[in-house]
Amino acid sequence: MELSLATRTVAEHTVLEVGGEVDVYTAPRLRERLVELVDAGARNVVVDLGRVDFLDSTGLGVLVGALKRLRAANGTFGLVCSKEPLLKIFRITALDQVFPIYPSVEAATSATDDRDGGGSAA
């Protein structure tokens, strides 16, 4: 399935809803959108992976890049993911220790205090 990207604002957070397949072909579009958001001033960014069917190392690299960019700009970055196959990918790569991962957008946008990329996720 093609990559889909949609942005909305929730409780002063920029939520990027991602759908479809994030791979070596589509990940550059995701990177572009995240860079645009940060360049446009977004500082509290949540990427919702709820409708992602496939995520590979290239996509993970793009997410880490966004985390670094926001950290450098004193912003926050969190992921929303509750699908077990995707969570397993984060566990295997140890990226679950790098990203704050939340089960819902509501949980992500309300947990701003610790969300500085410090790796508090279990």
Next chain:
Amino acid sequence: MATVRLSFSPAPVHVRTARLVGVAVARRAGVAEELLDEVRLAIGEACTRAVALHRQYGLADLVMVQMSDSDSYTVSVIDRAPIEASVGLAKLPPDELADESLTDEALTTGVGFALLAGFVDDLQVRPVEDGAGTEVRMVWPVSRPPKQR
């Protein structure tokens, strides 16, 4: 002998095709349904690695994917990049993953290898027998009734 053989020019857009074919053959070979997501991811990672290497070295050669379902489901992804290029395969420790000094390429390579190693129990990365290149060989068990003769 391969059951299905696929060659593609080293462009990212073709990696998805390789994944789709690889999973279709796996399903037909009798790989358990619950393993198919992992098969899809692993074939994608191996092909992504091959495409990245060909582009890095400016190689127009085709990436080859061979799928065989004799006693198990075996997928080989073969690139034509210099052998030393494959040495950089290493799993990154968690505290280095978001390190500022780590390049995007190094991160993606390290994470890609972690996914391959994590999802494929039977994984080999070895030089090809003829000329330059490496073969990423992945094997999954199949479950099906023995053939009647």
